Amino acid sequence: MEKNGSPWRGMALFWWWLIMAVAIAGIIMMILGVPPKTADADDAVLGRVGEAVRPLMETPVEMTGEEVKxxxxxxxxxxxxxxxxxxxxAAAEVLMGFPEATSQADGGSEWSGDTTLHDFEAFVDGEKAAVERRAGLSPENGAKELSYPAWHTFTVxxxxxxxxxxxxxxxxxxxxxxxxxxRSGYILTTGSVWKGSIGLVRVTVEPDGVLPYNLQGVSPAGYGFxxxxxVWEWKNCEPDRNIEIMFKMYENSTLWSWAGADPVFQQxxxxxxxxxxxxxxxTMARDxxxxxxxxxxxxxxDLDHWEALLVxxxxxxxxxxxxxxIDKAENVPPEKELYxxxxxxxxxxxxxxxxxxAGEGxxxxxxxxxxxxxxxxxxxQVGRWLLSLxxxxxxxxxxxxVRKLAVVAYPARGGLALEGEAGDADGDLDTIEISLWYLAEGRRQEIEHYGNPLHYNRYRHKVDVFIPFSExxxxxxxxxxxxxxDGGGRQAEASGSYVWNEYWITFMLNNSPYRLVHPPAVVNDRVLLAAEDLIKMLEVEKAAYSPGSRTIxxxxxxxxxxxxxxxxxxYLNGKPVSLEVPAEEREGSFYLPLRFTAGSLGxxxxxxxxxxxxxLGTE
Structure with a gap:
């Protein structure tokens, strides 16, 4: 399936997004090569895959709280x-590990940088613990979301x-x-391997020279200021999301203007x-x-703007x-909001x-x-910060x-596109999920099911999913x-259906997809529809059929x-009108030329x- 549009941006790089870990967390239950004397030899916390340690799901140890600054x-x-x-x-020694992504982003990624953990230290009940760096599982060895190239490990x-x-x-x-x-962030999902849920998780991001107006994307959306x-806070949490923060310090257009004028001044x-x-x-700007x-x-x-910024x-x-x-700034037209x-x-x-x-109340x-x-x-992000005041x-x-949802045929591309759009007046959209299926012998057959967090925050998001033709x-x-x-758990849902007809024609009534009861027909490049469909679609006030004369x-x-x-x-209002394509009877239904019939009735x-x-437009 092809996925286009901002909500799906970068999904081809999902693995790298996960392991890149510009800020990483979530302590993981690890395994010891030799069981400690205080643990049962059959205990599930033991095991090893080659020289690579790995997290295990079964352990009597629970993570009951996580406080991250x-x-x-x-x-x-x-x-x-x-x-x-x-x-x-029972009493046991547990090898714990903190994941690290040491690989650089691949050549096709837009992200790059040093992703090594620096100055890593561990403390147990206030006492410093010895830390050892160990190799982790690689994707080739069957590892999935919770596998990383290396771990910082320590025994508790x-x-x-x-x-x-x-x-x-x-x-x-x-x-x-x-x-x-x-981009920065924090990996929470590694905490999901511990027994049960985490009673309380609280994450606080304290800016150091990064202010709310610098933020461009914050995920997940359910944060506050x-x-x-x-600040994020979850109770009885089983982490299935990671925190991601994207920000920009300066606007490139402004810097380019300065660079063209005086690169030394800019630097x-x-x-x-x-x-x-x-x-x-x-002082530099004013001088x-x-x-x-x-x-x-x-x-x-540019200089006036930056002088005000520096002031x-x-x-x-x-x-x-x-x-x-702000008075001079123009409103963003609705048609441009998506982009x-x-x-x-x-x-x-x-x-x-x-x-x-705020200082003046x-x-x-x-x-x-x-x-x-x-x-x-x-x-x-600035809007949510203002609300916090x-x-x-x-x-x-x-x-x-859900502002738009339709299946549209694209014969030249050999398939259909599910085109959707969702919006949130608060700019708090968190996830968009789509499902596409059909029934075969009463059983649901999934064609596509897709849901993913949104990383860039805007008020409108577009979704396109392409489905190639299949017999x-x-x-x-x-x-x-x-x-x-949205970030508060509020939901909106819309649904519809579509029958893939042999002519690949979609019918839209007042900008919404319309499902026909009978399949359409095409004669001499003219579309004919069953009278039953046309009467309902065109909101015909009165219809009468004469079997003897075969007229309607x-x-x-x-x-x-x-x-x-x-x-x-x-005959329109008693006057004769010539037809390019006549009405006809098909499989017991009266078929009428669509354009002529609709146009004649306004x-x-x-x-x-x-x-x-x-x-078609009836409104």
Whole structure:
């Protein structure tokens, strides 16, 4: 199956996404080559695959709590993770491991960077533990989602019924793409191998020079803000998702403008900003404008924007500039929302004005900022941050919407496309799941079932799944469903069905797919439909059939049309009209020329050649 569209971006690189682990966590139950004296020789915690340690699902030790603090920097992420374990079985020594992805991203990936864990340390009940780095399973050896090239391992002895606290600290270099986007994250799924569920999982991301307006993608979506910190919390958790954060520090278009004007100036000001010396960077920007008036005029808008940014970062007040900037910003047209990637430059004004208004207690102004941000394309992360400044319940939260769902035939490509679109007014979409199947001898036969977290946050997401033609499904009624879930667990679902006819024609009524009771017919490149389908589709007010004369009379909105089987002349409101294709009888049903009949009764008919779709509009 082919999958296109933003929700599926990068799925071909799924393995690398998982093992790259720009920040990695989740302690795993490992195995010992020789069983300790305190453990039963048949205990399931023992075993080895060659020299590679692996996680096992069966163990009496439970992870009852996980508290993770992530210090998110521009270059490195620092992690401090505390785990609480309880042994509900006999005394045992447990070899625990922390996964590490040491491989670089492959040549086809947009992400690259050093993914080694640095300065890894382990502590058990506050005492430092000896750590050994061991090779892990590779994909060729049958490993799946929980397998990594290497592990940092350490032994933790447990008495029967004992509860112990394990702490791990490390730092990892962030991944980055060629377009300047930086990625960090935290792997939670490794915690799923422990016995039972984890009582409480709490993850806090503390920004170190990375502010909410820098964020471009946060997954999973069910996070909140505490100040500028991102916070996730789950109870009775069986982790099946990992945390991923994507951000961008500077907007490339602005940097290119500066590079064209003065590359040395660009490098110096970025260096000052990276070091957090915003006052020095502000002085550079102002000196540049003063000493290079002609060049400064060429990039005036960029320099004005960055001067306001530096004033705000240095603790000053640039509200006049930010308010004017937002007033001038255009709303994003609905047709562009699917393809609109929010910029750092656009998000910054909403963040800095939000801070100013919060300091002044101006809740109404913050709420207006939130609404303006949705219209003008500020990314949802800034919107959620603005909501955190307001009393809970000030702005109603919405459930997702399925805005489009249809199966469309593409004969030139040799198949069908399931085309869907989901949206969320809060920008909080978390997952889109699709299913496509048919029934054979009463049993459901799955054609496609696909669901995956969304990594880039926008207010609308598009899904395209292509299904090549197959004799096995030709003639079957195909059923399909799209389900959208937001970060709060709210859901929306839509479904439909499609019969793959021999002419590969799709019928759309008022922009929605229409399923016929009888198969269509094509005569001399003209589409004919059964009278039963046409009467319902066109909302005919009165229909009468005369068996003797083999004629049918249709009335709709003041128009009366009479057609006869085999006749080349019809009568519209009593006047004769010539027909290119006559009505005919097929398998006991009266078939009428679609375009002529619909047009005569006041219904617009168009043809979409690309999709081979008949488009009808009764509204």
């Amino acid at each position: 992530i210090r998110l920097g521009r270059e490195f992420t620092r992690v401090d993770a505390v785990f609480t374990f309880h042994n509900s079985g 002895p447990f008495e029967a019924g004992q509860t112990r606290e394990v702490r791990n600290t490390y730092r990892v270099k962030n991944g980055y793409s060629s377009e300047g986007t930086i 505490a100040g500028d910190n991102l 110096n000001i970025i260096k000052a900003m990276d070091s957090g010396d915003y006052g020095a960077a502000l 540049y404008k003063k000493n290079h008036p002609l060049l400064a005029a060429e990039v005036k808008d 705000s970062l240095a603790g000053g007040d640039a509200r006049n500039y930010w308010e004017a900037f 609109f990637y929010p910029s750092v430059d656009l998000a910054a004004p909403f963040y800095f004005l939000g801070r100013v208004y 101006r809740s109404d102004s913050i709420r207006q900022l939130y609404e303006d941000g949705k219209k003008k394309g500020a990314h949802p 307001l009393p809970e319940g000030t702005v109603a939260q919405h459930k997702p919407e 096995a499904i030709a003639g079957h009624e195909l059923f399909y469903t799209l389900r959208a879930v 009379t249709l009335q709709r909105k003041g128009n009366a049309l009479i057609l006869a089987v085999g006749g080349t002349t019809a 219904v617009q008919v168009d043809w979409d050649e690309q999709r081979r779709a008949v488009l």
